[in-house]
Amino acid sequence: MLVSAPTVILTDSVNDPEAELWFAEPAGFTSLPLDGLLPEPGSPAADTLRTAVAPFLDAAPNEMVRQQFISHFASGQQLLWALREVGTVHCSIGLHRDDVDEAGMNSGQPLLSLFTLSWRDTAVAPRGVTAARALAVNEGRTHIEYLELPCGPATFSESVCTPSADSGLPQLSLLQVHAHLPHPDCKRLVVLTLSTTAVARREQYRAVLQQIAETVSFDDPLVPGTSEAR
Secondary structure: OOOOOOOOOOOHHHHOOOOOOEOOOOOOEEEOOHHHHOOOOOOHHHHHHHHHHHHHHHOOOOHHHHHHHHHHHHHHHHHHHHHHHOOEEEEEEEEEEOOOOOOOOOOOOEEEEEEEEEEEEOOOOOHHHHHHHHHHOOOOOEEEEEEEEOOEEEEEEEEEEOOOOOOOOOOOOEEEEEEEEEOOOOOEEEEEEEEEOOHHHHHHHHHHHHHHHOOOEOOOOOOOOOOOOO
């Protein structure tokens, strides 16, 4: 999963007047439209989603497959609602080919991951202190690093967990790589998390998350003369 020289593609969100930060994702990540997938009932957005999903339902070979699709889609919406409730404002699905060659055993299998960006309110404090405190309340974190990024101080860490036996989820270890970046207002921070079951590729995913974090800006990067407040 080698990271090549980036090609930057600007989306419409870069000109969002209410944007509070800007960042770039490497190739292989597809953003999920949270607002479109989680519309208010009876809203125009709900009608748009219904229209978008209709071809998939119409293509189902029978009613059983149709109901399975509806069930899986609803489960996905529940997951997205849970993420939004804890402050998640952006998430993307990553799909990459495993191109790490280990003694000629490279299988080239696809690797899946989930990238999320969430906001957390914090007690007012200097940004470096906030970055350090973010790890103090999270036990079990490993590979802890403190870095000075273009946007300011940041702490990186990772954890591995396994779903409980009664959760109904596959019993696969889940690697989560985290980055905590305090906002210049010193009242909140943004949390970047990259999750994957490809635990053996932790080094590569660690590099991917750091690459994303290094692009984060709390000032509009398209406005000449802007700079991060430290």
